[in-house]
Amino acid sequence: MSIVGRRLTTKLYQASAQKLCVLGALAAILTGLLAFSGCQPKSSLETVSGDVQVLIPKPDSSTKKYHLDIATLKGIKSLKEVRGEYVQFIYSPGGAEGTLVGGAPRARFSRNEKGVFLPLDLITTQMSAIYYHLQNLMDLNDLLGLNSLTRKPFQVGLEVKKPGLNNSFERNNAFYDGLSDSMLFLPNSTQDLALYLNAGVIAHEFFHSIFFKKVLGAVIQSSVKNGSGPRTMNDDHPANVFNLVWLRGVNEGLADFWGWAYTDDPDFMGLSLSQEIESRTLNVRSDEIGVHQRQIDIRNQVGWAARQGQRGERYISDFIYTIGTPHARFLKLMASLEEVGSSDEEQLKKVARSPVPAAAKQKWLEIVVSFLDDLARESLAKLEKEKPNEFLAGRLFQFVAQRAELSPVLNQKQCEYLIKYLEYDQTPIGTDDFGGAVAVAGREFTCQKSDEHGGFIVTSKMSERLQNHEAHRSKENLDKPVVDESKAIEGVRGVK
Numbered sequence: 001m002s003i004v005g006r007r008l009t010t011k012l013y014q015a016s017a018q019k020l021c022v023l024g025a026l027a028a029i030l031t032g033l034l035a036f037s038g039c040q041p042k043s044s045l046e047t048v049s050g051d052v053q054v055l056i057p058k059p060d061s062s063t064k065k066y067h068l069d070i071a072t073l074k075g076i077k078s079l080k081e082v083r084g085e086y087v088q089f090i091y092s093p094g095g096a097e098g099t100l101v102g103g104a105p106r107a108r109f110s111r112n113e114k115g116v117f118l119p120l121d122l123i124t125t126q127m128s129a130i131y132y133h134l135q136n137l138m139d140l141n142d143l144l145g146l147n148s149l150t151r152k153p154f155q156v157g158l159e160v161k162k163p164g165l166n167n168s169f170e171r172n173n174a175f176y177d178g179l180s181d182s183m184l185f186l187p188n189s190t191q192d193l194a195l196y197l198n199a200g201v202i203a204h205e206f207f208h209s210i211f212f213k214k215v216l217g218a219v220i221q222s223s224v225k226n227g228s229g230p231r232t233m234n235d236d237h238p239a240n241v242f243n244l245v246w247l248r249g250v251n252e253g254l255a256d257f258w259g260w261a262y263t264d265d266p267d268f269m270g271l272s273l274s275q276e277i278e279s280r281t282l283n284v285r286s287d288e289i290g291v292h293q294r295q296i297d298i299r300n301q302v303g304w305a306a307r308q309g310q311r312g313e314r315y316i317s318d319f320i321y322t323i324g325t326p327h328a329r330f331l332k333l334m335a336s337l338e339e340v341g342s343s344d345e346e347q348l349k350k351v352a353r354s355p356v357p358a359a360a361k362q363k364w365l366e367i368v369v370s371f372l373d374d375l376a377r378e379s380l381a382k383l384e385k386e387k388p389n390e391f392l393a394g395r396l397f398q399f400v401a402q403r404a405e406l407s408p409v410l411n412q413k414q415c416e417y418l419i420k421y422l423e424y425d426q427t428p429i430g431t432d433d434f435g436g437a438v439a440v441a442g443r444e445f446t447c448q449k450s451d452e453h454g455g456f457i458v459t460s461k462m463s464e465r466l467q468n469h470e471a472h473r474s475k476e477n478l479d480k481p482v483v484d485e486s487k488a489i490e491g492v493r494g495v496k
């Protein structure tokens with residue numbers, strides 16, 4: 001079993017925001033808190049419960065900068081531990097894999113004359129901010145019909161000790177851990193905004209819990225049940241290895257979309273990972289629309305990494321974001337175009353700056369939830385049994401096109417941009433690393449107004465080039481109004 005193959009499944013259990021946040025920012029926040037006038041002596045925090053007002057750093061919806069603002073923490077049972085209906089904190093948790101064992105941190109607050117509680121140290125600020133955002137994200141889950149997935153109270157580990165290189169502990173990162181169904185924050189040591197104060201990062205990690213419960217849990221369970229264990233490069237069904245890497249990437253991309261939807265800030269990740277502001281922004285340049293990692297790209301990258309050992313595994317851990325980001329940008333573009341319908345560069349810039357209405361966001365969040373159901377249905381076990389060579393790359397774009405046939409999902413501009421993603425998968429690309437000639441079929445796509453339901457739908461037909469190649473095929477295969485790239489590929493692919 002190759003190292004890459006063995007580690008792929010292990011990696012499924014943990015998904016991270018990769019490197020995040022803040023001593024400098026925290027110091028500034030604390031200075032602000034302590035300078036806040038009118039503080040009264042500490043009250044007995046054990047007796048404070050119910051809905052409690054606290055002062056936390058919150059992102060301003062217009063400037064995206066963080067400033068101190070009042071937040072209501074709902075369902076608090078003990079303010080001394082900032083524990084309540086929504087969240088329970090554990091300080092530097094220990095315990096076996098899959099469990100979080102430890103005590104709660106002790107919070108320190110002052111109460112001002114208006115009854116607002118002011119955090120007096122970093123850990124209390126951290127707990128208050130995380131509680132507030134997770135509470136909002138769980139309420140959002142309720143709105144999206146995902147309440148059965150939410151574990152209340154959600155467990156959060158703070159100051160988590162994760163062994164790193166050279167006998168030291170890792171810092172500046174955040175994880176969702178599927179085994180213990182908890183969110184873990186590592187200590188901070190950077191000057192950027194701490195990950196645990198970044199509302200977008202908290203939303204990103206929270207999405208990983210949704211993806212785990214909707215999709216990955218089923219994938220892992222089925223591989224355990226089959227006794228097949230993790231996929232390897234020598235597997236009879238290598239498509240599953242590539243599909244697992246793609247799933248990890250899509251998990252990151254959709255998580256970034258969740259972070260944007262919650263904060264309305266396309267650059268929320270850059271606030272904490274300043275070195276990644278360009279690579280992780282959700283604003284898409286006009287010349288990047290459509291570009292994403294196709295099946296051939298993923299096959300080549302994974303194939304190369306499999307020959308590099310440990311280095312290859314690290315490479316794939318970065319590569320998954322290259323898979324994910326185009327998905328995040330695609331969804332944000334679609335949501336932004338709900339009410340702005342133009343396509344030139346200036347208009348795109350305007351779209352990038354304008355706040356997106358809540359209803360538009362909710363519509364595309366709901367589309368993501370249906371997409372997760374689609375992925376769960378197409379679990380790897382099922383693919384292995386019924387369609388052993390089917391690749392999932394490109395599936396989100398195909399899914400949106402198929403969905404548009406059922407309900408008025410797309411306006412004209414959205415449809416035109418979607419086509420760019422579908423067309424990109426049709427680019428002829430030659431041979432792959434495994435010696436297979438993967439000439440991708442040329443299907444041509446057009447947008448058609450559907451008077452039936454008032455939206456636009458994607459229709460496709462084989463290109464002339466492919467028609468010549470496939471001349472022996474019967475005419476009834478042509479002009480299918482269905483976007484099913486895998487079917488088109490089957491005809492010309494020389495891969496076993």
Ligand SMILES: [Zn+2]
Nearest residue numbers: 015016017252
């Ligand atoms: Zn992540």
